[in-house]
Amino acid sequence: MRPVSKHEILDALRRTGHEPSKALGQNFLLDANIARKEAQLAASSGLRVAVEVGPGLGSLTVWLADLFDEVVALEIDHRLIAPLEAALAARNITNVRVEHVDALADPLPLERRPSALVANLPYHSGSQLLVRLIEEAWFLERAVVMVQAEFADRIVTPAGRRGCSALGVRLALNVEARSVARVPPRVFYPQPTVWSKIVVADRRPEPLAAVEPATFHATVLAVRHGFARRRQMLRRALGPRELEGLARCGIDPTRRAESLTLDEWVALGRSIAEMELSCP
Numbered sequence: 001m002r003p004v005s006k007h008e009i010l011d012a013l014r015r016t017g018h019e020p021s022k023a024l025g026q027n028f029l030l031d032a033n034i035a036r037k038e039a040q041l042a043a044s045s046g047l048r049v050a051v052e053v054g055p056g057l058g059s060l061t062v063w064l065a066d067l068f069d070e071v072v073a074l075e076i077d078h079r080l081i082a083p084l085e086a087a088l089a090a091r092n093i094t095n096v097r098v099e100h101v102d103a104l105a106d107p108l109p110l111e112r113r114p115s116a117l118v119a120n121l122p123y124h125s126g127s128q129l130l131v132r133l134i135e136e137a138w139f140l141e142r143a144v145v146m147v148q149a150e151f152a153d154r155i156v157t158p159a160g161r162r163g164c165s166a167l168g169v170r171l172a173l174n175v176e177a178r179s180v181a182r183v184p185p186r187v188f189y190p191q192p193t194v195w196s197k198i199v200v201a202d203r204r205p206e207p208l209a210a211v212e213p214a215t216f217h218a219t220v221l222a223v224r225h226g227f228a229r230r231r232q233m234l235r236r237a238l239g240p241r242e243l244e245g246l247a248r249c250g251i252d253p254t255r256r257a258e259s260l261t262l263d264e265w266v267a268l269g270r271s272i273a274e275m276e277l278s279c280p
Contacts, residue, residue: 052072064118142201146199219266233254
C-alpha cells in the first residue's frame, strides 16, 4: 500500500485552500508509520470491518483499507471529502465508503456488524465522541484511538488508583483500555502543543450498560456526583439515596471518589437501582 505522504497532505491542503479548523480540532497526521501502527492494532482483533471517525486526507484510511474488508469513514468537514476520495481513487481503493456525518450529533450510518473503531480524536470533543460510540454502538468491539496524552491517562487509570477520573470509570464499565504508545506533536499539521497517546479499548464480555442498564445509569450518576467533588468525602459529595446505597454496600462514607474500585462503584449503582425499583 502506498502511504499518504506528508508532501501529499500539505499539497492537498494548499491546492484546496483548506485551513485546518480549530473549531473541529483538525490536526492532520503526517507520519505513515504511526498510521500503519494504528491500523495494525485494530486489525489484530480479527474484525473485518473498520469504522474511522475523522479520516481527514486519508493517512490512516489507506492502511485500514489494506487490512480490512470494508471501511466506513465518517467525516464532518465536507471540504475534505473530495480530496480524500481522490487520494483513495489514486490508489485504486474501492472498499472505503465515505459518509459526510457528524459522529457526535447525527444518526450513525452504520450496519450493526462486529467492527473496529479507529480514530485520531480531536482534543476538544474526544471524550464526548468516545462516550457516545462506546455506549451506543455495541457492535464496535475494539477501539483504537489517538488522543491527548493527559486525556489518555484519564481513560486508562483504573478506578481506585490516584489520578483516576469520572470518565475513566464510566468507560471502564463497558471496555478495558490500555495505553500502547506516545506520539510527539511534530507528526501533526498543525502541531499541537502537547503529546498524544494511542489507546486500545476492548469491549467487555458483559458490558454493564447492556446487561444491567438501570445499574449502569445509577452508577454513572453516582460517579459523576462523587468526582464533581473529588477532594471531599463521599458523605459530602453524594445525594441521600446514594448515601443510603453506600450504607447498604458497607462502603465508608468518609472515603473519597478516587479511592473506590470499579467493583465498589458497580455495587453502589446496583444498590441504588434496587432501591429505586422497590419504591412504589
